[in-house]
Amino acid sequence: MVEVLEQFAPVASRIKILPDLLVNKIAAGEVIERPASVVKELIENSLDAGAGRIALIVDDGGRQLIRVVDNGCGMNEEELRLCVLPHATSKLLSDEDLGAIRTMGFRGEALASIAAVSHLRIASRMVGAIEGREVRMSGDQFEACGATGCAVGTSIEVRDLFFNMPARRKFLRGGSTEVGHINEQFARLALSHPQVGMELTVNSRTTQNLPSGQSRLERISRFYGPELAAALMHISRSERGLTIDAYAAPPVHSRATPQWQYIFVNGRFIRDRHIAHAVKESYRGLMEPSRHAVVFLFLEIDPEQVDVNVHPTKVEVRWADSNLVYSQVLSALRETFQRADLVTPLRFRPRGDSIDSVEEERMRAELAAVLKEAGPTPNSGAFSPSTDSRFATDRASQSDPSALPASMADAERLWRSFYASPAAPQVEAYSDLSRASGAPIDPSATQVDRFDSHIANLIPPRAIQMHNLYLVAESDDGIVIIDQHALHERVMYEQFRERFTNGTLESQRMLLPETMRLTPEQSALLDANAELLRKLGIELTPFGADSVAIHSFPALMKDADVQEFMRDLFDRLAQSAGETQTEVVVHRVLDLMACKAAVKAGDSLTQEEIQSLMAKRHLIEKSTSCPHGRPTILRLTKTDLNRQFKRT
Ligand code: ADP
Numbered sequence: 124m125v126e127v128l129e130q131f132a133p134v135a136s137r138i139k140i141l142p143d144l145l146v147n148k149i150a151a152g153e154v155i156e157r158p159a160s161v162v163k164e165l166i167e168n169s170l171d172a173g174a175g176r177i178a179l180i181v182d183d184g185g186r187q188l189i190r191v192v193d194n195g196c197g198m199n200e201e202e203l204r205l206c207v208l209p210h211a212t213s214k215l216l217s218d219e220d221l222g223a224i225r226t227m228g229f230r231g232e233a234l235a236s237i238a239a240v241s242h243l244r245i246a247s248r249m250v251g252a253i254e255g256r257e258v259r260m261s262g263d264q265f266e267a268c269g270a271t272g273c274a275v276g277t278s279i280e281v282r283d284l285f286f287n288m289p290a291r292r293k294f295l296r297g298g299s300t301e302v303g304h305i306n307e308q309f310a311r312l313a314l315s316h317p318q319v320g321m322e323l324t325v326n327s328r329t330t331q332n333l334p335s336g337q338s339r340l341e342r343i344s345r346f347y348g349p350e351l352a353a354a355l356m357h358i359s360r361s362e363r364g365l366t367i368d369a370y371a372a373p374p375v376h377s378r379a380t381p382q383w384q385y386i387f388v389n390g391r392f393i394r395d396r397h398i399a400h401a402v403k404e405s406y407r408g409l410m411e412p413s414r415h416a417v418v419f420l421f422l423e424i425d426p427e428q429v430d431v432n433v434h435p436t437k438v439e440v441r442w443a444d445s446n447l448v449y450s451q452v453l454s455a456l457r458e459t460f461q462r463a464d465l466v467t468p469l470r471f472r473p474r475g476d477s478i479d480s481v482e483e484e485r486m487r488a489e490l491a492a493v494l495k496e497a498g499p500t501p502n503s504g505a506f507s508p509s510t511d512s513r514f515a516t517d518r519a520s521q522s523d524p525s526a527l528p529a530s531m532a533d534a535e536r537l538w539r540s541f542y543a544s545p546a547a548p549q550v551e552a553y554s555d556l557s558r559a560s561g562a563p564i565d566p567s568a569t570q571v572d573r574f575d576s577h578i579a580n581l582i583p584p585r586a587i588q589m590h591n592l593y594l595v596a597e598s599d600d601g602i603v604i605i606d607q608h609a610l611h612e613r614v615m616y617e618q619f620r621e622r623f624t625n626g627t628l629e630s631q632r633m634l635l636p637e638t639m640r641l642t643p644e645q646s647a648l649l650d651a652n653a654e655l656l657r658k659l660g661i662e663l664t665p666f667g668a669d670s671v672a673i674h675s676f677p678a679l680m681k682d683a684d685v686q687e688f689m690r691d692l693f694d695r696l697a698q699s700a701g702e703t704q705t706e707v708v709v710h711r712v713l714d715l716m717a718c719k720a721a722v723k724a725g726d727s728l729t730q731e732e733i734q735s736l737m738a739k740r741h742l743i744e745k746s747t748s749c750p751h752g753r754p755t756i757l758r759l760t761k762t763d764l765n766r767q768f769k770r771t
């Protein structure tokens with residue numbers, strides 16, 4: 124009997140609805156990872172409130188205090204009480220609104236999440252109100268509410284972040300690491316909202332004071348230095364509903380990590396693989412494949428064409444038409460690079476002892492001092508020791524001293540000097556900043572003139588061949604050394620591209636058709652790319668069950684081995700099988716053809732061939748690198764020579 128009763132006795136349910144604080148803490152875990160996340164959410168709220176000035180104050184890497192003060196629209200008492208509740212927002216009215224977000228926030232969870240894991244005080248005053256109101260919260264409990272004296276706008280203070288989540292709090296890094304993340308968030312928001320005045324104060328020191336009404340370029344200059352800003356190429360286009368305003372650095376400014384690629388959509392910083400791929404592709408051939416370009420892309424698109432509600436911190440988006448975004452970004456960048464003159468002169472570093480011992484001693488002392496000041500982990504995320512040493516050696520020290528906190532600027536400079544390892548290549552490329560001006564590049568005649576005269580200076584009439592590999596010639600201010608294969612390949616590429624763009628490549632009929640066996644994959648590739656092959660001037664007919672006969676071939680490739688070329692072509696088409704952009708496939712194929720058609724390293728050239736190659740030099744608009752990213756031309760100035768011979 125007892126047994127039976129037990130069997131039917133209601134067992135307490137193991138499933139429970141979580142208490143609010145726990146729910147909010149869990150939500151906070153997603154949105155609020157570290158102090159920088161709070162900074163992002165609060166500044167975004169100020170921007171949404173229409174603020175014209177925003178001040179951010181941070182103590183102890185944000186662990187002790189994060190305060191954001193704005194002069195935006197403010198809140199009344201009821202709004203103050205509501206804003207800290209979960210799912211409380213003024214930015215969404217209906218579920219249709221979710222399809223076209225025009226504000227930075229919309230989920231109504233940031234303040235509730237922050238409130239759940241900190242001591243929060245919000246003071247706010249609306250225009251026309253006689254006084255301000257404030258609320259205080261602690262771990263999502265209201266502590267106080269009442270009148271307070273404050274200026275029009277809102278001031279939000281977050282103290283003791285994660286005080287009730289010991290595991291999280293312990294997880295926070297040293298102050299300088301958190302400051303690094305905060306700087307990065309601040310920079311992203313300041314770059315995307317240059318019209319808003321912004322100020323950053325870290326441990327009572329104002330490290331950024333950005334006036335309102337700046338341009339994007341001015342903001343870039345503030346954060347990344349005037350040298351980089353001066354070198355940037357400006358790109359601006361608006362087509363098919365996508366407006367692109369971009370600043371792209373010449374390839375010599377490339378970095379070892381993609382960290383300096385900033386993408387903004389409708390004022391929001393995002394990471395996006397489609398755009399990252401388009402950027403990579405646009406620099407192809409101009410830069411070693413392992414390097415990353417420095418670009419700032421500002422995109423504007425109808426909010427209905429982009430879903431920002433796919434990621435907890437909204438840093439990823441989903442496009443209605445990712446192909447459109449990809450192809451527009453790719454072509455805007457590529458066209459600019461094709462018009463730009465990206466020749467790099469060379470700089471020689473003294474062999475071996477690149478840093479003399481006295482200088483090294485001095486820098487070690489300086490570094491030690493900086494490390495002491497910056498705390499135990501000086502290499503905040505943003506400026507790690509692996510940072511590339513090729514990027515203008517002394518950027519930080521030359522740039523606006525207010526651009527970075529002094530100790531970080533110094534630390535970065537010193538890291539650079541130290542990690543410019545003596546084992547690095549002795550020859551180092553740098554950009555001639557005077558040439559790569561920040562002015563928008565236009566395709567007009569002046570641009571062409573400037574290019575021609577530049578090339579005329581660069582390429583003198585006579586050159587000699589060395590080791591059947593290099594062409595060496597005197598230039599106005601030194602010596603140029605040209606890789607014969609790379610130059611010819613570049614020349615051929617431009618010719619192929621020009622002809623391809625204008626129609627079909629001239630083809631030459633073969634005296635005897637070449638037959639070639641195909642694998643089933645190759646047959647499939649052939650079907651899929653029939654039109655491309657036709658445009659390339661390659662004419663084929665089926666020949667037996669599994670072979671084709673090749674009847675004609677591009678005239679410019681008359682010396683190439685047909686079978687070998689076709690095999691490589693199939694390989695390239697196979698590689699590009701998933702590629703939706705025909706433009707990309709065409710580029711790869713033309714690149715292959717140029718390589719095959721060009722004179723090889725080791726080919727001995729007659730004086731006429733050398734001269735005609737040198738003369739054809741003007742055909743290429745962009746140079747410095749072959750399509751595989753190796754340099755095509757090295758330039759040694761008289762100054763470099765004099766230094767090497769100790770004539771200075
Ligand atoms: P969301 O930004 O997604 O709406 P939040 O939790 O960040 O959610 O903010 C909740 C609401 O509080 C906002 O919708 C807004 O109405 C109000 N609010 C927050 N910060 C400010 C501010 N600085 N100025 C004016 N109103 C603000």
Ligand code: MG
Binds near residue numbers: 228231
């Ligand atoms: Mg918000």
